[in-house]
Every structure is written in C-alpha cells, then in structure tokens.
Amino acid sequence: MVRHILDTPVEYLKGIGPSRAEMLRKEIEIRTFGDLLHYYPFRYVDRSKFYTVREIDSDAAWVQLKGRITAIQSVGSERVSRLVMTFRDSSGETELVFFQGLKWIREKVQVGREYIVFGKPNLFQGKYNFTHPDIEPADEEIQVHQEPLQPYYSTSEKLKSRGFTPRNFVRIMRTLLSQVYQAIPETLSPQLIRQAKLISRAEALFNIHFPRDPQSLAKSQERIKFDELFFIQLQLLRLKYIRMDKVKSRSFVKIGEFFNSFYRNNLPFELTNAQKKVIREIRADLGSGKQMNRLLQGDVGSGKTLVALMSMLIALDNDCQACLMAPTEILASQHYKTISRMLQGLTVEVALLTGSTRKALRADLHTRLQDGRLQILIGTHALIEEQVQFNNLGLVVIDEQHRFGVAQRARLWEKSAIPPHVLVMTATPIPRTLAMTLYGDLDVSVIDELPPGRKPVKTYHFYEKDRLKVFRFMKEQISxxxxxxxxxxxxxxSDKLELQDLMDGMDTVSRYFPLPEYQISIVHGQLKAAEKESEMKRFLEKKTQIMVATTVIEVGVDVPNASVMVIENAERFGLSQLHQLRGRVGRGADQSHCILMSSYKLTIDGRKRLETMVRTTDGFEIAEVDLHLRGPGDLQGTQQSGLVGLKLASLVKDEKLLRLARELAYRTLDEDPKLERPENQPMVKHLQSSEFDWGKIS
Incomplete structure (x- = not known):
C-alpha cells in the first residue's frame, strides 16, 4: 500500500533530521508531515511595525524592536540565576531577561551585534523589560514582514535549544507546505462545502499558517473548526443509525394494569408537563420495536425516579422485568425505599441487591429473579455479577451513568437474549453543546420543571464575620x-491549603451546638461503609439535627426534613458540585436555604460562581456558566483534548457552528445512511484514518 505524503515521518523534511524529529515527538507529539501540518499557530501578530524603546507603553500587547545588545550579565546564585541583557536603540534602553536555556542563549547572543527583539513588555519598578522575548540577528532576518499577520507557534526551551524557535517554525512550515500543498486531501463532499459556504481544506490549511489578511484567516479557522465538529457528530450519528438499523428490541405496545393502577391510585403528585412530555417520548421509543437509548436529564428533585418507575411498569405490563443500577449503596437503597413506598398496595415484587446483601437473601433473590417472580431489581454494580440472571429483562435504568464504565454498563444488557431498552439518567445538567458532543448518539429528554409544592432553595453568600449569624439561623431552623x-x-x-477542615469544624459546631440538646452526625470518605450508613440513618431518622460531612453526601441522600445546607469554603467547589450539594435540601414542602461561606480572598471565577449560585437555581443555566468558566475539559470527567479532540473549535464559543455541523451530519446520513455515494467517499476515508474512540457511550 502506497503511503500518503502526509504519513511521511517528519525526519525526512529538509532541516529536521532524526535527532530533531525525536525532540519534536517527545515535546509536542509530532511524528509525521500530517502532524506538523495540523500544528496550528496559537497567535498571529503584526510583525510589519517596529517600535522604539521610547514608544513602549502598557497598552502594547506585543512589541518589535531593532537595536543592539550592549551588555550581558548573569544575576543570582548558581542554583537560581537569570540572564539580563541591556538592549539599546536610538531612543533609549530596556532589559531582556531570561530564566531558562541560559547556556544556549549566552552562546547565541553577542554584545555589539544588531538584533530584532519581539516580545511582551512588562512594567517592573517603573521601567519596561521583556521576559524571554524572541531574539534574532537583524542581518539574518528572513522576509517575514511582507505579510501583515505572522504566525506564532508554541514552543519550549528544549525545542528552542534545538533550533525550533517561533521564527524557525515559520521556515519549517513554509518548506512543508511547498511539498504537501498539492496533495492535501479534501474531506467533505462538494455539496457539503456549498451548503456550509466553506473554502477548500487545502486553502484552509495554507491560510491557517500564512493568512493573507484577517478575512482569509477567519475563513480558514471556520473551515477547520467545522471539520472538527462535523466529524465528531457524523461518527456519533452513524453509531445511532447503526444501532437503530441493527439492534432490535421488544415492542412494548401494551399499557396495562400495572401502569394504569399506579397512575390512578399511587401517583404521589400530579405529573408536571415536562414529566408528561418525557413519558410520551419514552412510550414512543418502547413501542417502536427498536432499542431505546435515551438520556433523561433532570435537575435535582425534578422527579426523574417517578418517570423511571412508570417506564419500568410499562415493561411489567409487557411481561418483562426491569432493573435500576445506581453507583453507590446509599443511592441504590434510596431508590429502593422510594420505589417500594410508591408501589405500596400494588402486587409488584421489588428487591435490592448490593455488595452488603446477605448470602441467604442473595440466593433467594437469584431464584426469584430467574423464575420471573421478581419483577424489579434495584442495585449497585452487584447487578452485573455473572450469577445474577434474569428471566426476561426488558428495561435497564442507569442512574448517574457517568460514574459507570462502558464495559460495566454493557454487561447489563448482555443479560438478555433480546437487547433490553436503556434509560440513562443524570441529575447533572449538561449544557446543550456538551450533550450534543458527549451524548450525541443518544436521544435526549429533559425534565425542566419542579413538582408542585416544591419551593426553590434560597441561597446566600456570607463571610467568616457572619458565622455567629449563621449559627443563630441554624438554631432557629432546628427549633x-x-x-x-x-x-x-x-x-x-492541611499545611498547603488555607481551608476549613471537617475535624476542626466539628469541634466548632459542637461548641455552639452542645450535647445533650443537639445531636450531630459525621460522615466522610475515610469512614467504613457501615459507619457511613449508620450515621446517615441516624440523620434520616431525625436522631441527629446536624450532619457534618464532606462531599460524600453530594449524591443520594434524600432527607426531606433537612432545610439548611451550609457549605464551607464554597469558593473552592465547582459550580456543578455546589448545585448538587444545594440539591440535598429543598426536597420537602418547607422553604429551604443554602448558605455559601467563603474567605475574602476570591478569584474572579470564584466570585462569579458564588454570584451565579445566589442568582439562580436553574441547573441548566448553571451548567452553561460552568462550561464558560471551566471549559468542557473538566466537565463530566472528560478531557477536551482526549474525548472531544478539538484543536481549534470550542464548545463554548462555536455553538452556532456546532449546530450547523450536526444538522448537516443528520442531513448527510438521511440521504446516504451507509455513506455509499461516490461524493461521500472523502468523508469515509477521513473517518477511517481518524482516531475516533467512541465505543458505546450509552
């Protein structure tokens, strides 16, 4: 098979060679011509203008000077040293300061020689200096000033020491493009390029490195961003089309006595319009004959469990079993108690299976599950154990699904000869753009209303000086x-972190809330599971009035009587975690309160998080703010560079382009589900050559 020129090892490019190629591989993972071609500039600067030293001011982000080095001095100890150069032009002098690569820089620069210096000025003790600027001999200057926008490539001190300066990267990219430009393959069909009003891929890749003007740069960036977003969506939607085409499931056409009796007699509250809409969507899926793969998003307390139970009752009406898997024993037990309570009076067999289930009980449970008497099984990872065998599993519900691995989830639906329907639930609101990318192969339902009678939690931000006021409020609520x-x-x-810690906090709380008038539970990750269960149980049974805890109570503790959540050092928590913690209160009919305690030392982002929490209880709005503050890399435990794989496109800034990419991916697959048409072959080749690692997400 003939290798494409873009697959050529980078050592074969003129000016690189084996040892420098090895440095590129180690430092920035560039192995081939193609890798180098896709190493985009991170900034573009106007290198057509020269400043004088006197013209430098604080508004100048980047400055280019021409002058002479008049002195070089090593400053500091042998262990911590720096190199300080005096740079002079006709208007005055400034200092160039280097902290790394000193030996290489010292050998490169000569006193008295004329240099071009490019960098960002810093104001220090009333004078401007430059830290680690680019410095090139003026008499060796290449013709980089003919174009207004100059590419600027990220490099490192190790790379610079081997000649990979930003200036030399420009030379290397020119050499590369002269060799590969004619061979750059198109990845989209002509129809798609017209529909999205894009330039060709070759033109985009040339202009991303050497833009003629800001307009050509913008068009190049748009094309490359579109490609990144489009191929992610195309791959996800192909998975969905393949599943819909190949994975058949039972058709639940019957709505019978289990569902109807529950609806008439046991419904704990009137369904919200959002719940009714979601149940209609689920019913349509269950009756389609194709496997349901639906993500159910709903804020804390929005009634997802009720929707899941009603879906399971449809499975029962169609002579099938259902199961619900939760990530922790606490959460599984909570679901078991809630569902058992909701089903009182109905002849439905429900059981709980966790790691703590006794051996004798487990054996009986296995028997009843296999002969079909046990209709709903709720549990933890224990559900995927080999000895757990269903008679006729028709529906799998997975709660807080991001806490399970793909292989663990897949083992559940392998327990049935006919693939069961799958309903995935999360109480972590996911911004629309992230949902399209992380869960693009799932159908998404959203419950965006609270059940009637639930009051939004009131949220306040206080500092340490307000602590006595907070304690008085706690006493009022307890009374x-x-x-x-x-x-x-x-x-x-911690010696390293100036944070309130649980043990010290327990002492403080105990002093203000003394025995025997007040009882306190304590829960944290270092306790054994049985100890945690015991403490949680005491709190649930109202034997204690205060629970002092770490974030182990973030998910799965449902205490309707708890009305106050105090979060210490709230500025140190992410928005989604703060929102989850706040969701532990407000689960009853009484007005609940969330108090955010913080230090006075707040970063801009920290203040924004706390202001957002005080302003709104809308989980989806909070998730959008979180996405803007943190980027997609930290959300849902993913890394943007890994799972999402975006170099230029941003899920935050490019939502409009993402929506267009998804729409055109849908349209492409609607017209050519198997991508067999000749005009779509460039896309197929690109998909085959790309390292998409999506697997089965649901």
Whole structure:
C-alpha cells in the first residue's frame, strides 16, 4: 500500500533530521508531515511595525524592536540565576531577561551585534523589560514582514535549544507546505462545502499558517473548526443509525394494569408537563420495536425516579422485568425505599441487591429473579455479577451513568437474549453543546420543571464575620424541627491549603451546638461503609439535627426534613458540585436555604460562581456558566483534548457552528445512511484514518 505524503515521518523534511524529529515527538507529539501540518499557530501578530524603546507603553500587547545588545550579565546564585541583557536603540534602553536555556542563549547572543527583539513588555519598578522575548540577528532576518499577520507557534526551551524557535517554525512550515500543498486531501463532499459556504481544506490549511489578511484567516479557522465538529457528530450519528438499523428490541405496545393502577391510585403528585412530555417520548421509543437509548436529564428533585418507575411498569405490563443500577449503596437503597413506598398496595415484587446483601437473601433473590417472580431489581454494580440472571429483562435504568464504565454498563444488557431498552439518567445538567458532543448518539429528554409544592432553595453568600449569624439561623431552623447539613472541602487540616477542615469544624459546631440538646452526625470518605450508613440513618431518622460531612453526601441522600445546607469554603467547589450539594435540601414542602461561606480572598471565577449560585437555581443555566468558566475539559470527567479532540473549535464559543455541523451530519446520513455515494467517499476515508474512540457511550 502506497503511503500518503502526509504519513511521511517528519525526519525526512529538509532541516529536521532524526535527532530533531525525536525532540519534536517527545515535546509536542509530532511524528509525521500530517502532524506538523495540523500544528496550528496559537497567535498571529503584526510583525510589519517596529517600535522604539521610547514608544513602549502598557497598552502594547506585543512589541518589535531593532537595536543592539550592549551588555550581558548573569544575576543570582548558581542554583537560581537569570540572564539580563541591556538592549539599546536610538531612543533609549530596556532589559531582556531570561530564566531558562541560559547556556544556549549566552552562546547565541553577542554584545555589539544588531538584533530584532519581539516580545511582551512588562512594567517592573517603573521601567519596561521583556521576559524571554524572541531574539534574532537583524542581518539574518528572513522576509517575514511582507505579510501583515505572522504566525506564532508554541514552543519550549528544549525545542528552542534545538533550533525550533517561533521564527524557525515559520521556515519549517513554509518548506512543508511547498511539498504537501498539492496533495492535501479534501474531506467533505462538494455539496457539503456549498451548503456550509466553506473554502477548500487545502486553502484552509495554507491560510491557517500564512493568512493573507484577517478575512482569509477567519475563513480558514471556520473551515477547520467545522471539520472538527462535523466529524465528531457524523461518527456519533452513524453509531445511532447503526444501532437503530441493527439492534432490535421488544415492542412494548401494551399499557396495562400495572401502569394504569399506579397512575390512578399511587401517583404521589400530579405529573408536571415536562414529566408528561418525557413519558410520551419514552412510550414512543418502547413501542417502536427498536432499542431505546435515551438520556433523561433532570435537575435535582425534578422527579426523574417517578418517570423511571412508570417506564419500568410499562415493561411489567409487557411481561418483562426491569432493573435500576445506581453507583453507590446509599443511592441504590434510596431508590429502593422510594420505589417500594410508591408501589405500596400494588402486587409488584421489588428487591435490592448490593455488595452488603446477605448470602441467604442473595440466593433467594437469584431464584426469584430467574423464575420471573421478581419483577424489579434495584442495585449497585452487584447487578452485573455473572450469577445474577434474569428471566426476561426488558428495561435497564442507569442512574448517574457517568460514574459507570462502558464495559460495566454493557454487561447489563448482555443479560438478555433480546437487547433490553436503556434509560440513562443524570441529575447533572449538561449544557446543550456538551450533550450534543458527549451524548450525541443518544436521544435526549429533559425534565425542566419542579413538582408542585416544591419551593426553590434560597441561597446566600456570607463571610467568616457572619458565622455567629449563621449559627443563630441554624438554631432557629432546628427549633422548628428542621435539620442542617454542614459540608467541608477537606477532612483534616492541611499545611498547603488555607481551608476549613471537617475535624476542626466539628469541634466548632459542637461548641455552639452542645450535647445533650443537639445531636450531630459525621460522615466522610475515610469512614467504613457501615459507619457511613449508620450515621446517615441516624440523620434520616431525625436522631441527629446536624450532619457534618464532606462531599460524600453530594449524591443520594434524600432527607426531606433537612432545610439548611451550609457549605464551607464554597469558593473552592465547582459550580456543578455546589448545585448538587444545594440539591440535598429543598426536597420537602418547607422553604429551604443554602448558605455559601467563603474567605475574602476570591478569584474572579470564584466570585462569579458564588454570584451565579445566589442568582439562580436553574441547573441548566448553571451548567452553561460552568462550561464558560471551566471549559468542557473538566466537565463530566472528560478531557477536551482526549474525548472531544478539538484543536481549534470550542464548545463554548462555536455553538452556532456546532449546530450547523450536526444538522448537516443528520442531513448527510438521511440521504446516504451507509455513506455509499461516490461524493461521500472523502468523508469515509477521513473517518477511517481518524482516531475516533467512541465505543458505546450509552
């Protein structure tokens, strides 16, 4: 098979060679011509203008000077040293300061020689200097000033020491493009290029490195961003089309006695319009004859469990079993108690299976599950054990699905000869753009209303000086029969972090809330599971009024009587975590309160997070703010560079382009589901050559 020129090892490019190629591989993972071609500039600067030293001011982001080095001096100890150069032009002098690569820089620069210096000025003790600027001999200057926008490539001190300066990267890219430009393959069909109003891929890749003007740069960036977003969406939607075409499931056409009796007699509250809409979507999926793969998003307390139960009752009406898998014993037990309570009076067999289930009980459970008497099984990872065998599994519900691995989830639906329907739930609101990318192969339903009678939690931000006021408020709430959570970011005192810790906090709370009038539970990650269960149970049974805890109570503790959540060092928590913690209160009919305690030292982002929490209880709005503050890399435990794989496109800034890419991916597959048409072969080749690692997400 003939290798494409873009697959050529980078050592064969003129001016690189084996040892420098090895440095590129180690430092920035560039192995081939193609890798180098896709190493985009991170900035473009106007290198057509020269400043004088006197013209430097604080508004100048980047400055280019021409002058002479008049002195070079090593400053500091042998262990911590720096190189300081005096640079002079006709208007005055400034200093160039280097902290790394000193030996290489010292050998390169000569006193008295004329240089071009390019860098960002810093104001230090009333004078401007430059830290690690680019410095090139003026008499060796290549013709880089003919174009207004100059590419600027990210490099490192090690790379610079081997000649990979930003200036030399420009030379290398020119050499590369002269060799590969004619061979750059198109990846989109002509129809798609017309529909999205894009330039060709070859033109885009040339202009991303050497733009003629800002307009050509913008068009190049748009084309490359579109490609990144389009191929992710195309791959996800292909998975969905393949599943819909090949994976058949049972058709649940019957709505019978289980569902109808529950609806008439056991419904705990009137369904919201959002719940009704989601149940209609699920019913349509279950009756289609194709496997349902649906993501159910709903804020804390929005009634997802009720929707899941009604879906399971449809499975029962069609002579099938259902199961619900949760990530922790606490959450599984909570679901078991909630569902058992909701089903009181109905002849539905429900059981709980966790790692703590006794051996004798487990054996009986396995027997009843296999002969079909046990209709709904709720549990943890224990559900995927080999000895757990269903008689006729028709529906799998997975809660907080991002806490399970792909292989673990897949083992559940392998327990049935006919693939069961799958309903995935999350209480972590996912921004639309991220949902399209992380869960693009799933159908998405959203419950965006709270059940009737639920009041939004009131949220306040206080500082340390307000602590006595907060304690008085806690006492008032406890005197009214309510309960309080106090959450700390760490368990023990840390020398490195100036944070409130749980152990010290427990002492403080105990002094203000003394025995025997007040009882306190304590829960943290270092306790054994049985100890945690015991403490949680005491709180749930109202034997304690205050629970001092770390974030282990973030998910799965449902105490309707708890009305106050105090979060210490709230500025140290992410928005989604703050929102999850706040969701532990407000689960009853009484007004609930969330108090965010913070230090006075707040970063801009920290202040923005706390202001957002005080302003809104809308989980989806909070998720959007979180996406803008943190980027997609930190959300849902993914890394943008890994799972999402975007170099230029941003899920935050390019939502409009993402929507267009998804729409055109849909249209492409609608017209050619198997991508067999000749005009779509460039896309197929690109998909085959790209390292997409999506697997089965649901």
């Amino acid at each position: 009214q029969g309510r309960q309080v959570y106090v959450v700390y970011p760490i368990i023990n005192e």
